[in-house]
Amino acid sequence: MFVTLDVKSESGSRSKFPKEIDGYLREWFDASLIWTPGDMRARSRSSPDLCATVARAGWPSVGELRGKFLFCVSGNESWKSNYADDNPRQRLCFADCEVDDDDPDAAAFTGNRAIANMNLFTSHHGIWSGTIPRFHQARQLVRGYELGSSGLWSKALAAGVNVLATDQVRGRTWAHVGTEAFAPIA
Numbered sequence: 001m002f003v004t005l006d007v008k009s010e011s012g013s014r015s016k017f018p019k020e021i022d023g024y025l026r027e028w029f030d031a032s033l034i035w036t037p038g039d040m041r042a043r044s045r046s047s048p049d050l051c052a053t054v055a056r057a058g059w060p061s062v063g064e065l066r067g068k069f070l071f072c073v074s075g076n077e078s079w080k081s082n083y084a085d086d087n088p089r090q091r092l093c094f095a096d097c098e099v100d101d102d103d104p105d106a107a108a109f110t111g112n113r114a115i116a117n118m119n120l121f122t123s124h125h126g127i128w129s130g131t132i133p134r135f136h137q138a139r140q141l142v143r144g145y146e147l148g149s150s151g152l153w154s155k156a157l158a159a160g161v162n163v164l165a166t167d168q169v170r171g172r173t174w175a176h177v178g179t180e181a182f183a184p185i186a
Contacts, residue, residue, distance in 0.1 A: 001068075002163050004143070005093065007075035014079050018086040025071065025092050035060070035068040037112070038089040050088060054114040054139045072096050072143070074117055084112040096143060099131075106131040108138030120144040120161070122152050129159040136160055150174035 005021070012020075025031065037050055043057035071093040073080045084095035096117035099106045102124040109116070116135050120128055135142050144156040145165035153174055156164055169175045 001070070002143075003069055003071050004074045004096075004165065005071055007073060007079050010076060010079075014082050015086075017079055018083045018091060021073070021083070022090075022092045029069075031092060033067065033069050034092050035065055035070045037084075037091050037094055040094075041089055049110065050084075050094075050112040051108070051110050051114045051138065051140065058139045059141065070094065072115055074143075081113070088112045101128040101131075103127070104131065107134050108140050114139075115141045115143060115163075117143045117145070118161075119146050120152060120156055121146075122149075122155065125155050125159075129155070132159045132161065 007017075025034070040050060040057075040059075041047065041053050043060075044053045047053040047056055073083050073093045073095040077098060080095040080097075083091065083093065094115055095113050096115040097109055097113040099116045099118045101118045101120050104127050106116075106128075118128060132142050141162040142160070143163035143165060144161040147153045147156055147164055147166040148168050150172070153164065153166065157177065164177065166172075166175055
């Protein structure tokens with residue numbers, strides 16, 4: 001289960017945020033159920049950062065992650081950047097990096113953020129459908145959001161978006177990646 005934590009606030013202490021959000025998750029969630037950047041880094045101990053680990057070892061399969069939650073900090077760029085680089089092996093969440101869907105030069109990242117976050121627009125399909133493969137070549141995940149129509153959802157699936165986000169789930173037969181909107185965890 002991929003859970004996006006969208007940070008909108010700029011109040012509070014950016015430097016305290018990593019420990020605060022991790023502390024909150026530990027208080028209200030069973031941390032043993034969370035797949036963490038530290039778990040990911042253990043897949044290739046000699047890699048200097050998360051992106052290098054992902055490039056070398058890849059992400060675990062859906063089967064390997066069954067019963068686990070992957071939390072991803074999104075939203076405020078400076079907060080999520082600080083989160084990703086503050087003691088990354090100890091963090092509970094991953095942090096994404098915003099990518100403009102109309103940037104023809106968009107390319108995979110280096111460092112501790114290996115998830116691209118793209119607000120996808122149909123009018124830019126010719127661009128983002130060409131840039132998404134660059135992230136896949138580096139084995140990085142791509143999250144597409146604001147997928148509010150069946151046409152855009154289908155284009156995102158066809159382009160290889162790994163994490164699809166929409167608020168159009170209820171009563172929409174197209175908002176599925178398989179036969180159901182959600183796969184049962186059993």
